[in-house]
Amino acid sequence: MRITPRAYEVKKVVDILEDPTFDSPEQMAKAVIKEVGDMLQMRDLYVLVHTWADGSKGLNMGPFGAVAEAETFAKKMSFGGTGRVVPITSSGVILANHDGKTSWPGYCWNPECGHSPTNHAMDGSSRGKCHISVCNCSKFMKDDPSAKKTKKATARAGAAKGVNEL
Template identity: 75%
Template sequence: MRITPRTHEVQRVVDILEDPTFEGPEQLAKAVIKEVAEIVQMRDLVVLVHTWAGGSKGLNMGPFGSIAEAEAFAKKMSFGGTGRPVPITSSGVLLANHDGKTSWPGYCYEEGCGHAPWTHAIEGASRGKCHLETCSCSKFRKDDPNRKKPAKKAASKGTGKSINEL
């Protein structure tokens, strides 16, 4: 399965690798494996559904990272029969929509919420309180409050001289 790492995913693994509290390489490796598994679980993936030429159920294979990857695999393997890629929604995404996914991009960063944007009411051009009865979130928080935004570079001021004077 081919996975193109996303910036926030890379940062999660880097944070683990730079954490000095791990007592040994085994503990560090376990933490990295668990984090990567959670990252993969938050991806919508694709499976290849196969039917033999006689019409009987075939070999269902996957997951694949994209439809193109599933189709390329099917052409390379030449099993016979027919196959088609089927997108599947990950269990991690479904659970995150229901239970909340704290500190995950796209989900609410309000403490105690972590739900998807569509679970929040629309208030003008933004999102308001969470509709889930078990959540007390009053406003959708899009950005991680713990991450500082990069400072904008101030526009350089000219020397006041014309181009001919320089």
């Protein structure tokens, strides 16, 4: 399976590597492996489902990280018969939709929630209250509140201000 690292995934691993609280390289390695395992469990994956020419069940192969990767593999291997690419839903995604996946992109950033947007009711054009019965989240938080950027004065606003000061 080809893995293209995503920026937020790289950041999580870098955070572990820069964490001075680990007592040994082994502890750090275990933390990295667990984190990467969690990341891979949240990815969309695909399998190649194969049927022999006589119609009997063939070989099922995967996972693949993309449809194109599965198709390329099938062309290289030429097993005979037919095949098709099927998306599979990761157990990690299912658990995250139910239990929450705090600080995961696309999931609610409310520290008491962490559920997917589809678990939140529509409130006009945005998402509101969480549907999970044990969750008290009243509004879907799309972004990390600690990462909110402060508004910078635009060049136009600064130029206009300078003209007014003359």
